[in-house]
Amino acid sequence: MKGTTILLDQWQGAEAAALIRDGQLDDLLIDSDAPRPGTIYRARADRPVKGQGGMFLTTPDGSAFLRQVKGLKPGEPLLVQVSGHAEPGKAIPVTTRLLFKSRYAIVTPGAPGLNVSRAIRDEDRRDALLAIAHDVLEGHPVLALDPPAGLILRSNCEEAEDEDVADDILAMATLAVNVLADLDGAPEKLVEGDGPHDLAWREWPVTEMVSEPGCFEEHEAEEMIAALYRAEVQLPGGGHMTIEPTRALVAVDVNTGGDTSPAAGLKANLAAARELPRQLRLRGLGGQIIVDPAPMPKKDRRQFEGQLRAALKGDPAETILAGWTQLGLVELQRQRTRAPLPAKGGKTR
Incomplete structure (x- = not known):
């Protein structure tokens, strides 16, 4: 099944959103009881x-x-x-570096300047967006903040209606002014972070969006999510990797399976490198990650590293490839951008 579909539904009683790309689960957001990022x-x-x-x-x-x-x-x-x-x-x-972020605009207190995403390369569209921003913000109190605030127009603006972009800029600028003026008083939650449905609209490419109850089951997303609860992940070529989170770190073990050819180790490791960022993203795993690659010659390590870096480059979570240990393990440090998968039968904490 070709194309991209966003599904908005529930998973185990919690709000959830799934991004299906070409028939494969590409991203998954499930609400939890923990404070949401952005709050x-x-x-x-x-x-x-x-x-x-x-x-x-x-x-x-x-x-x-x-x-x-x-x-x-x-x-x-x-x-x-x-x-x-x-x-x-x-x-x-x-x-303390607050961001007021929506689908089209990000207001950045303390970081002045008006910027348009580099992904928008059409100069006429860039000029039009800057003109919209100037018109909306002219005389707005957000420009008088101390320290000054800035504005970033996101790549989603390229195909958006001008009115929608203007409304988003005004909403984020007004929210920023109201929140920054509300410093006095007892500890209080001033802004609730976006839940999975709002995050999906804000961050994912909206092509087809389905929000009817039961759409996870109808589009077979339930089966794809259920597969994430299994530690073993099958890889192209017959190899597999096992992903097991512990309290201290996430352990990833790569195996060649039934392939006994001289190049089996490298093939399995390259396949694991391509798949690992997606699996970590879908499972909500971060922190310290230790990868035990399948046996391969040291001369092939650079090729494996290159494949892993390329795969990580397209992932939204910041991940640092720290290098190799003396035992031949690969160390990663990954930002915790979302909650881990909920335990079967209940919400995440």
Whole structure:
């Protein structure tokens, strides 16, 4: 089945969105009980963490952790935004670099400038978008913020209606002004982060969108999601890899299967490199990832690294390829951008 379809439905009682590309599950968002990334709090500084350059904060949803807190004193109020998903038992990761983000526009307090996505290469369209932004923001209080705010027009603007782009710019600019003026008071949630349905509309290419209840089952997405609960992933060519999250890290083991040819190890490793980012994305896995490749000559490591870097480049989560260990394992550090798959029969925490 060719083409791209977005499905908006429920999974185990939680709001969920699935992106099906050419008949394959390409991305998956499932809501959880944890604070959503993008949520903005009025928080209160609690206590510094010696040796880590950070501070614990008090929020309505529990303890949060903020890095780089030079000049911040316990008891001070501040505005922070959830930057990712916390590991079980750990504080909510937050940042003071707020972003007000929608499908077409991002308002960036403290980062002035009017920018258009580089993905939009048509100069006439770029000029038209800049003109829309200037018209909308002329006289708007967002331009008088201290420090100044900026605006980024996203790649989705290229095919969008001018009126929709203008409405988005105005909405994000007004939200930014209202939130930034709301510093005084007890800890409070000021903005709720987007749920899976809103995130799908905001971040995914909208071609065909289906939102009828039961569309997961109708489009066989339920079977695709169920496969993610199995540790073993079959690879083209007969090999397979096993993905097993532990409390400390995610272990990935690559095997050649029944192939005993001299090039079997390299073939299985290249296939695993192409597939690994998608599997991590769909399973909601991040943090430290250790890959145990199938046996292959050291001279083939560069080819494997190149394939893995190319696959990671197209993934939205920032992933650092740290290198090889003395035991021949590959170390990765991946940003926690979403919650892991919920346990069977219930929501994620």
